[in-house]
Amino acid sequence: MINEAALLESKTLRDSTLERTEALDRVKALSLLPDGMHVTTAMVATYFEVAETVINNLLSRHRQELASNGLRVLRGSDLREFQELNLSFSSGGYPQRRSSLALWSRRAVLNAAMLLRDSEVARQVREYLLDMEYLARTQPVDNSARADRVSLDDHIDERIAHVLGKTVVPMFNALIETSGEHRRELIALRDDIENVERKLCWHHRRISGLEGEAPVDAVRASIKAMTWQAFERHVADLLRRDGCTEVVVRQARSDRGIDVTACMPDGRTVAVQCKNREGRSSVPSADMQKFAGAARTISPVDVALFVATSNFSSEAQAIADLSGIITVNRDELEAWSAGVRLKALR
CATH class of the missing domain: 3.40.1350.10 (Trna Endonuclease; Chain: A, domain 1)
Structure with missing residues (x-):
């Protein structure tokens, strides 16, 4: 089982839990900027109940890791454009005249929770992540469903569909959010990938039907048991x-x-x-x-x-x-x- 010390020390283990951004709101409500997606360094400090200098020091030490998880530093025209789109916040939340502004995504804030050693709020977030990891590992696994009958091709289709839905499509969504010139082409590519994913899912259900299963009944039973x-x-x-x-x-x-x-x-x-x-x-x-x-x-x-x-x-x-x-x-x-x-x- 992952322990708290391992989260603090291992980037690989931190990366494995970064999808669970709901942990932030489970511990304490995280206020967002008017764009509904980001917070400032001051807001991160308020959330974790530490001085803003603590967060600035954290940013300096782990800038590359935080940037890979959505941290952005706006300057020049990007900063002016952001301020214009968030006037209600900029008029009361930070001075209009400044050379840069760090914007944290929820994922970056969760990343910070796994790096802050002396914040009680951050410790509670880590505890929540550890509890969820323990529950996931101790959940019983059903190996009874046609383990010895599933064909290799069908198993590959299922895995490819999973990768497309969990990795490739979200990657295109992130690119679309930040792109300008190529936005239309990216949307078209994402739609093509989603079509492939749907066809693979259909193929998997068709093979299951041929092997005597009733996929809809299985889905219904699974939902009923929840x-x-x-x-x-x-x-x-x-x-x-x-x-x-x-x-x-x-x-x-x-x-x-x-x-x-x-x-x-x-x-x-x-x-x-x-x-x-x-x-x-x-x-x-x-x-x-x-x-x-x-x-x-x-x-x-x-x-x-x-x-x-x-x-x-x-x-x-x-x-x-x-x-x-x-x-x-x-x-x-x-x-x-x-x-x-x-x-x-x-």
Whole structure:
């Protein structure tokens, strides 16, 4: 098992946990700049409850590692453009006249948590990461499903689809976010790769069907066995698979109906309500009203998804249609879980 000292000393081990940016909000709410993606050095210091000089020293010692995880230093025209786009913050958060500004991504802030030795908040973040790593390692593995029957070609298809969805597509999303001149070409290439991924997923399901399995039944059984916490994490993983970044699973009583938040590759914000309703026929209108109030009034977002393991009552669907909320019922959830990309995220 990874221990805290190893995280502090080993960059390789730190890199292996950097996808779990939800750890930051699980320990303490991280305030972001108006762009919804970055924080300043002063804001990082406030989060970790240390002096700003401590963070500056950390930046100096580990600049290359932090830069590889999203740290940017703006100067000249880039700094002026950023200030113009974030006037509400710049007028009260930092002086207009300055030569440079360090912007930290959530990933870079998580990186800092694994480097700060004398911050109690950073220590709690590391503890959360270690707990999640322990749970992942102790989760039982099901080796019963056709281990001796799966063909080599099918296994390769499955692995390639996994790599495309988990590595290549997110890489293109990051390039698209920062590119200007070649943005259109990158989007076209990403779409081509996603088509290949979908075809490989289809091929895998077809082979499974020929071998006597019922993939939809397997997906349905897997979802049915999930606790509500596991179901929220499952939806978060689907968002990441479809290219969303900054995915945070709240799992708190004060979520006001919003269970998962994320950011789409084009910058739009996403809020998700996850409802695991085992043994119940439909989502009632009261649940939809609560989520509509949270997603459209209390914490407005660009895309609001209500994902359920059941269907929606006619009243609930009517409220969703009026509020601009996208509903994902049981059948759509099963298709999404089986590899079909959700239309709302395209």
